[in-house]
Amino acid sequence: MKPRNRETENDQEGCADLLRKVLPPVPQDAEAGRDLWPAVLARMQSAHADSHWFDRVLLAALIVLMVIFPTSISLFLYYL
Amino acid sequence: MPDSSMNVLDRFRHGDPDAFETLFREHQAPVCRWILRIVRNRATAEELVVEAFWRIYRGHARFEPSRGFAPWARRIATNTALDWLRVHRNEDAQSVALEDEYSLAQPGDPGVSLEMRAKIAQAFARLPPRLRIAAVLAVVEEQPHKEVAESLGISVAAVKLRVFRALRKLRKDLERQGITP
Numbered sequence: 001m002k003p004r005n006r007e008t009e010n011d012q013e014g015c016a017d018l019l020r021k022v023l024p025p026v027p028q029d030a031e032a033g034r035d036l037w038p039a040v041l042a043r044m045q046s047a048h049a050d051s052h053w054f055d056r057v058l059l060a061a062l063i064v065l066m067v068i069f070p071t072s073i074s075l076f077l078y079y080l
Numbered sequence: 081m082p083d084s085s086m087n088v089l090d091r092f093r094h095g096d097p098d099a100f101e102t103l104f105r106e107h108q109a110p111v112c113r114w115i116l117r118i119v120r121n122r123a124t125a126e127e128l129v130v131e132a133f134w135r136i137y138r139g140h141a142r143f144e145p146s147r148g149f150a151p152w153a154r155r156i157a158t159n160t161a162l163d164w165l166r167v168h169r170n171e172d173a174q175s176v177a178l179e180d181e182y183s184l185a186q187p188g189d190p191g192v193s194l195e196m197r198a199k200i201a202q203a204f205a206r207l208p209p210r211l212r213i214a215a216v217l218a219v220v221e222e223q224p225h226k227e228v229a230e231s232l233g234i235s236v237a238a239v240k241l242r243v244f245r246a247l248r249k250l251r252k253d254l255e256r257q258g259i260t261p
Contacts, residue, residue, distance in 0.1 A: 015247045016219045022200040023220045032112045039130045
């Protein structure tokens with residue numbers, strides 16, 4: 001009878017071999033089919049536009065808060 | 081503020097977009113190849129490269145130039161791919177396996193039938209993402225364990241353990257289907 005550890009090692013190696021046969025490695029020269037920089041740039045610009053939208057909403061909320069509660073102006077200035 | 085005397089890594093750390101573009105041009109191919117090794121589909125890999133480089137740019141302030149850009153980028157790329165695997169984990173394993181451009185589309189080993197290859201690819205796609213990613217990089221792609229460990233942010237011993245658990249789970253899944261590795 002084979003020791004349990006050896007049996008497990010053999011099972012593992014057999015499974016790894018089978019996996020290598022079924023899933024061949026990706027070729028060493030594989031690369032993107034196109035220049036991805038324009039897509040990265042578009043991603044950065046859309047995120048920038050989103051942050052501008054958020055900034056405007058935050059500013060509007062602050063103005064409304066100051067109009068309704070004028071005492072909040074001193075509190076706001078304190079935290080600036 | 082970045083100035084012209086700083087090197088590209090320092091300028092990137094300060095958020096200079098030109099330095100970021102330089103680094104993108106230099107590292108796009110290896111990052112894409114690394115992601116491709118994990119997701120094994122070119123269209124998905126391209127989408128994830130864009131997401132990974134966006135995360136890289138967003139995290140520029142956390143970058144430490146002394147540690148080098150390539151390992152840091154690889155780590156972010158691995159996390160991006162891992163997130164994708166997690167999101168798509170609940171999809172049908174058959175469709176996930178079919179998206180693999182490098183297994184079923186290739187002629188493969190003549191000793192393994194097409195049906196068996198499909199079953200094995202599907203069983204592999206059913207593995208938990210963190211085990212699958214360790215197995216695909218260490219076993220299929222035969223990347224050094226140290227590199228896999230760095231990209232996953234774990235120790236070499238933890239990589240070996242994940243590979244062991246992945247292969248054991250895969251073997252049990254295949255045995256249930258009557259396939260003995």
